[in-house]
Amino acid sequence: MVNKMGFFAEAGSVQIFVSNHLIPDDMEFVSGDVPNYTTTDGSVKIQKDSEVRLKIIGT
Numbered sequence: 001m002v003n004k005m006g007f008f009a010e011a012g013s014v015q016i017f018v019s020n021h022l023i024p025d026d027m028e029f030v031s032g033d034v035p036n037y038t039t040t041d042g043s044v045k046i047q048k049d050s051e052v053r054l055k056i057i058g059t
Contacts, residue, residue, distance in 0.1 A: 002035045002047055009052055016054060 001008045006019040020029065020037075027037040027046070036047035046052060 002037065004029045004031070007037070007046060009054060011054070018052075018054065022057075 004020065006017055006021075006023065009016045009018060023037055023046075024039075026039050027044070028040065030036050030038050034047050036045050038045045
C-alpha cells in the first residue's frame, strides 16, 4: 500500500512501514488511480507491487 504518509513493504512474513520522511527528497507523492512516489525526472517509481531495497535503521 502506498499513501501520502509512506508505503508498506513485505520481507517474508514481516510487514514494514517506510515513512515519507525516509523517502528521498527528490521523490514526490502522486495520487490517482495508482498512488505512487516518483522521482522528479520520472526514472524511478514506487507503487504497489514494486520491488524495493530497504535499509533497516534503529530509532
